[in-house]
Amino acid sequence: xxxxxxxxxxxxxxxxxxxxxxxxxxxxxxxxxxxxxxxxxxxxxxxxxxxxxxxxxxxxxxxxxxxxxxxxxxxxxxxxxxxxxxxxxxxxxxxxxxxxxxxxxxxxxxxxxxxxxxxxxxxxxxxxxxxxxxxxxxxxxxxxxxxxxxxxxxxxxxxxxxxxxxxxxxxxxxxxxxxxxxxxxxxxxxxxxxxxxxxxxxxxxxxxxxxxxxxx
Amino acid sequence: xxxxxxxxxxxxxxxxxxxxxxxxxxxxxxxxxxxxxxxxxxxxxxxxxxxxxxxxxxxxxxxxxxxxxxxxxxxxxxxxxxxxxxxxxxxxxxxxxxxxxxxxxxxxxxxxxxxxxxxxxxxxxxxxxxxxxxxxxxxxxxxxxxxxxxxxxxxxxxxxxxxxxxxxxxxxxxxxxxxxxxxxxxxxxxxxxxxxxxxxxxxxxxxxxxxxxxxxxxxxxxxxxxxxxxxxxxxxxxxxxxxxxxxxxxxxxxxxxxxxxxxxxxxxxxxxxxxxxxxxxxxxxxxxxxxxxxxxxxxxxxxxxxxxxxxxxxxxxxxxxxxxxxxxxxxxxxxxxxxxxxxxxxxxxxxxxxxxxxxxxxxxxxxxxxxxxxxxxxxxxxxxxxxxxxxxxxxxxxxxxxxxxxxxxxxxxxxxxxxxxxxxxxxxxxxxxxxxxxxxxxxxxxxxxxxxxxxxxxxxxxxxxxxxxxxxxxxxxxxxxxxxxxxxxxxxxxxxxxxxxxxxxxxxxxxxxxxxxxxxxxxxxxxxxxxxxxxxxx
Numbered sequence: 001x002x003x004x005x006x007x008x009x010x011x012x013x014x015x016x017x018x019x020x021x022x023x024x025x026x027x028x029x030x031x032x033x034x035x036x037x038x039x040x041x042x043x044x045x046x047x048x049x050x051x052x053x054x055x056x057x058x059x060x061x062x063x064x065x066x067x068x069x070x071x072x073x074x075x076x077x078x079x080x081x082x083x084x085x086x087x088x089x090x091x092x093x094x095x096x097x098x099x100x101x102x103x104x105x106x107x108x109x110x111x112x113x114x115x116x117x118x119x120x121x122x123x124x125x126x127x128x129x130x131x132x133x134x135x136x137x138x139x140x141x142x143x144x145x146x147x148x149x150x151x152x153x154x155x156x157x158x159x160x161x162x163x164x165x166x167x168x169x170x171x172x173x174x175x176x177x178x179x180x181x182x183x184x185x186x187x188x189x190x191x192x193x194x195x196x197x198x199x200x201x202x203x204x205x206x207x208x209x210x211x212x213x214x215x216x
Numbered sequence: 217x218x219x220x221x222x223x224x225x226x227x228x229x230x231x232x233x234x235x236x237x238x239x240x241x242x243x244x245x246x247x248x249x250x251x252x253x254x255x256x257x258x259x260x261x262x263x264x265x266x267x268x269x270x271x272x273x274x275x276x277x278x279x280x281x282x283x284x285x286x287x288x289x290x291x292x293x294x295x296x297x298x299x300x301x302x303x304x305x306x307x308x309x310x311x312x313x314x315x316x317x318x319x320x321x322x323x324x325x326x327x328x329x330x331x332x333x334x335x336x337x338x339x340x341x342x343x344x345x346x347x348x349x350x351x352x353x354x355x356x357x358x359x360x361x362x363x364x365x366x367x368x369x370x371x372x373x374x375x376x377x378x379x380x381x382x383x384x385x386x387x388x389x390x391x392x393x394x395x396x397x398x399x400x401x402x403x404x405x406x407x408x409x410x411x412x413x414x415x416x417x418x419x420x421x422x423x424x425x426x427x428x429x430x431x432x433x434x435x436x437x438x439x440x441x442x443x444x445x446x447x448x449x450x451x452x453x454x455x456x457x458x459x460x461x462x463x464x465x466x467x468x469x470x471x472x473x474x475x476x477x478x479x480x481x482x483x484x485x486x487x488x489x490x491x492x493x494x495x496x497x498x499x500x501x502x503x504x505x506x507x508x509x510x511x512x513x514x515x516x517x518x519x520x521x522x523x524x525x526x527x528x529x530x531x532x533x534x535x536x537x538x539x540x541x542x543x544x545x546x547x548x549x550x551x552x553x554x555x556x557x558x559x560x561x562x563x564x565x566x567x568x569x570x571x572x573x574x575x576x577x578x579x580x581x582x583x584x585x586x587x588x589x590x591x592x593x594x595x596x597x598x599x600x601x602x603x604x605x606x607x608x609x610x611x612x613x614x615x616x617x618x619x620x621x622x623x624x625x626x627x628x629x630x631x632x633x634x635x636x637x638x639x640x641x642x643x644x645x646x647x648x649x650x651x652x653x654x655x656x657x658x659x660x661x662x663x664x665x666x667x668x669x670x671x672x673x674x675x676x677x678x679x680x681x682x683x684x685x686x687x688x689x690x691x692x693x694x695x696x697x698x699x700x701x702x703x704x705x706x707x708x709x710x711x712x713x714x715x716x717x718x719x720x721x722x723x724x725x726x727x728x729x730x731x732x733x734x735x736x737x738x739x740x741x742x743x744x745x746x747x748x749x750x751x752x753x754x
Contacts, residue, residue: 027328027401034393034427041431045465052461135447148456151449155442
């Protein structure tokens with residue numbers, strides 16, 4: 001609480017329901033980190049499921065993993081890592097007042113995110129073309145361990161792709177905020193929080209990639 | 217003490233009068249109004265869940281089918297559990313009293329994220345409507361635990377209530393996130409961590425459990441939904457899955473969740489007992505740290521729900537040990553409360569009597585918890601009505617009773633009206649009798665082998681079920697007396713004083729009801745949260 005805000009003056013009656021404006025960048029960042037903890041635990045629970053089933057079906061997991069396309073997985077890893085770099089550069093550029101460069105870097109980040117999703121959709125599409133999707137006939141004929149591997153593969157990469165989409169929307173919003181000059185270089189809270197989220201999305205993929213593509 | 221602090225000249229309109237109209241409530245970001253809105257919807261859900269329990273308790277009056285089939289019984293039982301747990305006990309004290317009093321107690325104007333706070337309320341209401349609306353769609357019959365494989369296969373509608381639990385999880389996470397940030401960043405400048413009231417400490421620990429445990433249940437329910445909707449193989453053993461894993465994931469959240477239910481209640485007790493004993497709290501730091509300890513150890517005991525599910529002996533021994541261990545910080549609290557009362561100048565007002573009821577009932581609940589934690593005994597009483605009695609003693613005798621205590625303690629501050637004392641005392645007395653009559657026979661029946669959740673029973677258990685059903689009527693009469701008394705005071709009650717109980721925490725410094733921005737001036741922090749005048753004012 002900041003006692004020097006209009007809050008403690010009599011004309012506070014005109015303020016709707018008590019929200020004197022005071023900027024504390026730490027509050028927003030702390031809220032974001034707590035939110036990221038929940039994301040880590042969300043994926044963490046899935047990693048636990050993965051670990052347990054890997055222990056139960058070691059050979060079948062390895063067999064199923066061989067059918068994933070390592071090249072697309074590796075390519076997507078490079079794409080996401082690069083997008084994290086461009087986003088970090090965008091924040092740095094904006095903090096130094098280089099608006100145009102920042103917008104350019106953000107556009108690059110968006111393009112890389114889109115590329116990631118395109119590669120991903122080709123991968124899923126190839127699996128669907130081989131009649132490999134959650135409730136397909138081919139799926140039901142696979143050994144149980146391979147079924148659960150693909151179940152986790154679709155669930156975890158799907159949830160991750162959902163996060164990429166949400167991150168992309170958030171980046172678009174930040175671009176709009178910069179374009180309309182709604183955020184200033186000394187008030188980077190929203191921008192930095194979107195950056196944190198994007199790095200988390202990146203980080204999750206760094207674990208997904210070896211666990212699904214490289215164990216075979 | 218300034219004139220404003222004793223309320224002689226409230227210079228600002230209070231939060232109830234400041235703005236009028238339904239939209240001024242539905243779009244408010246004032247933490248006090250949000251707390252009141254939680255209270256209002258929650259009372260409806262509580263009445264709903266209580267009614268369902270009354271109905272199936274009536275069915276159990278005599279052996280054999282009375283007036284409802286086992287299918288309807290299962291659905292009522294499930295919804296009673298879902299509504300009571302997800303809509304009343306888990307969110308109850310944090311969402312209502314935490315929202316209202318956390319910022320005031322630390323001298324802040326509001327929580328850290330006021331709009332997020334309102335959003336949590338809408339999540340809560342949406343989730344609640346879905347959960348209760350699922351009754352119209354046939355209603356789930358899985359029990360509130362949604363165990364697979366049954367929940368993935370049953371023909372009853374479980375999609376809607378599971379989706380509801382997912383949304384309610386969001387509400388819970390956002391509230392926890394908000395409170396943690398508020399405690400870290402919004403405290404009055406002179407208030408250090410160890411000047412905070414203990415209720416704030418308990419909300420802080422609770423916030424961490426909500427943030428760290430809830431995502432696990434969220435994703436687990438989502439996995440079951442994926443399995444049901446799209447046939448994604450996750451828990452189906454025929455397709456490589458493991459249903460026991462579901463139970464682990466479920467309890468990784470749901471056991472810590474019982475501490476979400478009980479920790480804030482313990483915080484309220486730590487406020488009420490010193491106030492009504494006119495004596496500073498005994499062992500402030502131990503109580504504060506025991507909240508953190510409960511949150512920490514409580515996250516590592518989940519598998520004691522699964523002693524008969526199939527686990528290695530090592531795992532069972534470890535979880536049994538940790539379960540005994542988590543009783544230590546709870547015991548620390550109970551003894552600290554008793555030591556606080558020792559040689560105090562005890563005033564037995566309604567909040568204090570509710571708090572003492574809590575200590576009595578919760579001690580029974582806690583000690584029977586140790587029986588459940590013992591591996592060999594648990595094999596005998598697992599899934600019997602002994603467990604039902606145990607968790608009603610802890611959850612209802614704990615979280616529920618303290619919800620009522622908090623209502624009586626803070627009611628005058630929240631609404632500016634004082635309820636009548638005599639009906640309040642009567643309600644407590646009748647409740648105490650009714651509660652024990654309802655749940656104690658279930659301990660005995662459980663020891664004798666009565667399984668939980670069954671719609672019917674053998675004639676030899678008749679006496680226990682009959683006592684329990686009669687007890688439920690007594691208990692509901694007490695609740696009716698209590699709520700009518702409180703409701704009546706809203707319109708006919710005398711104007712409340714600013715500090716009717718002589719409390720020392722900051723909410724008693726501000727006018728009644730509090731102004732929009734919580735304080736007329738700057739709150740006076742020179743007096744500690746548990747410093748009472750040595751002379752007793754009559």
